[in-house]
Amino acid sequence: MLQQQLRGTGVALVTPFKANEDIDWNALEKLINHVIEGGVDYVVTLGTTGETPTLTADEKLDLIKFTFEKVSKRVPVVVGIGDYCTKDVIKRLEKCPLDDAAAILSVAPYYSKPTQEGIFQHYKAIAAAAPKPIILYNVPGRTGRNMTAETTLRLAHEVENIVAMKEASGDMAQCMHIIKNKPADFVVVSGDDVLAMPQIACGMEGLISVAANYFAKEMSQMVKAALENDYATAQKLHYKLLEGFDLMFAENNPAGVKYFLATDGIVENYFRLPIVAATPALQQQITHYVQGFK
Template sequence: MSLFKGAGVALITPFNKDKSVNYDELGRIIDRQIEGKTDALIVCGTTGEPATMTEEEKLSVIEFAVKRTAGRIPVIAGTGANSTAAVIDFSKKVQKLGVDGFLIVTPFYNKATQGGLYEHYKTIAQSVELPIIIYNVPSRTGCNIQPQTAVKLAHDCKNIVGIKEASGNISQVAKLASLAEGTLDIYSGNDDQIIPILSLGGVGVISVLSNVVPQETHDMVTEYLNGNHRKALDIQLKYLDLINLLFCEVNPIPVKAAMNYMGFNVGGLRLPLTEIERQNGEKLKQELIKMSII
């Protein structure tokens, strides 16, 4: 069962000056995403800064997103942690809020073995009812789930339905697609690899770029899935420089800067993340001007 096909936005969390959550702006951003044909909202993923949010804040943001979306598109909540018990406890609370599924990152810092990763996800899957997308991003977690492990989980756990692949290793994604044979939905976790991963049988992207240009990111994936490969590739290449600038510093520093340049009141970041370096901010602003985004 696919949670979604197309472009899901890895949603930012806007803050007020005092770094509390700005719910007015969050609502505005969600409405813009839906108007821009975004195919799913991914809330409290990496881009939403959950690492510096309390559990109460995360539950509040997720609940707000569910209510604001009102069933128009799926809402997928990030519930990952490096403790299996903590993931289960939090996911059960989130499940009651009406989300459509979970995005669960591989446990960070612990550096679990492949056997440990299998048991981690299997135990979680057996404890919750909703569909799960595994999130593989070894550059952040120090942990890489191998294709064989991911596919075994999909075969053994009916509610493990997808994987967000942000390893950056196209050869690994190809191996994953070969082994999965359609049993596991593959989503690009890197905006500069959307078309390459779609070409290997991927069904979409969980995108930072979508915060800035939701319609165009949706169109890129939709055109590819509809067989218009050249048109989709043209969109990928058109936004490649912007994508690179959105990752010139650790995510979500640049994308929050971009949204502020665009006139949204998303505020700053919570420590230890800091504001974008002046020279990088200027390059990003000039690219947004060049692309007629601001």
């Protein structure tokens, strides 16, 4: 059942803020409804796109509870819980309200740059403590250390509670080695909007998307078409969105996607430092693109 829940389009939700940097709960409810009505298959709360490093422990708990409440079982919810300290991850797993979570997305340890054995032991320890299945998350551009195909496959084959992976290394050869050699029931999804279509063609089963915060309908349609081997439709949507991907990630995530959302009044264009708003020049480009897209 979980394999089917993770197949398709997931969206890593942004965290809307007000001008005073408080969480904008009304905007978050609006965003949740926007993406579900747009056709996404599941939502992810407390991902990097949600500016999670700037949130307090209490805010993280409130965001989990609020997301469950407003999603109201319309789609599955995945909760992001990861850190560079294994003990801290385990403590958070014990404290977070996870009864309604489909799975836990846990980023590879960052900053400390552990060895591959260190990464393996980190995930093995948190999987043993986790009350829900674990989705590995490899994003070396943020963590400073790539989780190799060999480490991923070792975890997939040896650790029972590790059931899936979000792969955002951008290394297509590495992705193919994982897909080729993974257990049959281990789910691999893309973590790169711009690479999702070709990665699904290689055998990935969907995408956890940033762009789907704004382009919920188009991303969901593209991923669905690719999974159904309708690449004529998938390619058309991919190339329609390609410039949007470039603009969305030109300076920073979530600065780009939040400005996209602000153009439609879904969230306001506010952040917590060290994230700052997109430059006026990029905002102008995004506004022009959005006007032409519609």
